[in-house]
Amino acid sequence: MLGRRIVRGELAEGAAIDVEQVMAEFGVSRTVVREALRVLAAKGLVGARPRVGTYVAERSGWLLLDTDIMQWRTDGEPDPRLVRELDQVRGMIEPAAAAAAASHCSPEDADKLRQAFERLLATDAADHEAHVTADLDFHLAILAISGNELLTHFEVVLEPAMRARHTLAFESGVSPHFVGLHRAVFDAIIARDPEGARTAMVRLIAQATEQIAEILDGDA
Secondary structure, three states: OHHHHHHOOOOOOOOEOOHHHHHHHHOOOHHHHHHHHHHHHHOOOEEEEOOOEEEEOOHHHOOOOOHHHHHHHHOOOOOHHHHHHHHHHHHHHHHHHHHHHHHHOOHHHHHHHHHHHHHHHHOOOOOHHHHHHHHHHHHHHHHHHOOOHHHHHHHHHHHHHHHHHHHHHHHOOOOOOOHHHHHHHHHHHHOOOHHHHHHHHHHHHHHHHHHHHHHHHHHO
16 A cells, blocks of 8 residues: 555655554554565665655656556556556567567467467457456467567566556547457468568557547546
8 A cells, every 4th residue: 555655646755654654544563564664665665764764765766667566556547657658668669579479480379379369359348357368468479479588578567558558448438459450460470471560560559559648638
């Protein structure tokens, strides 16, 4: 709860954290609060100074790619800034990953990607959880095929990005099910067409980004 309040701006940078108050609010011991603050300090969210005590650290020192911080920023109503920035990161990385996947795609890889694509097609766009899981699995399969071990760990960015944007789309009554665009990516990869895969992924992400921008701008 403290971490979520910090990353969502409910506790401002520099704000003091009163240990006694936290103990009373959550009904926990001083030891438990200290352990929680130790964890938050390791993530760069809080600091401590003599005669000042524990305080919310400057945002520049936060470990923004930390899994918990990502989760806290997407819990409930997603953080608009995070959604926009994650879409930008996806636009930088996923087209290149799709091109690499096309270059490395073996028959076994093609089968795995086909299975992921078919699961995506089989989901009902109205079933939020099933659809976002299938969509995520399709994109993760592409990263796995890319041949770049580091890209397989891009899940820490990709999963919260996709879950956040899908949540916004469903809450706005907009279907995020871009069948034709996903098919174009799939077809290019199994055809071992790197530039085709890159172009198709650029179009897919551009469409998703445009949709989310319209939703966020409409809520502004």
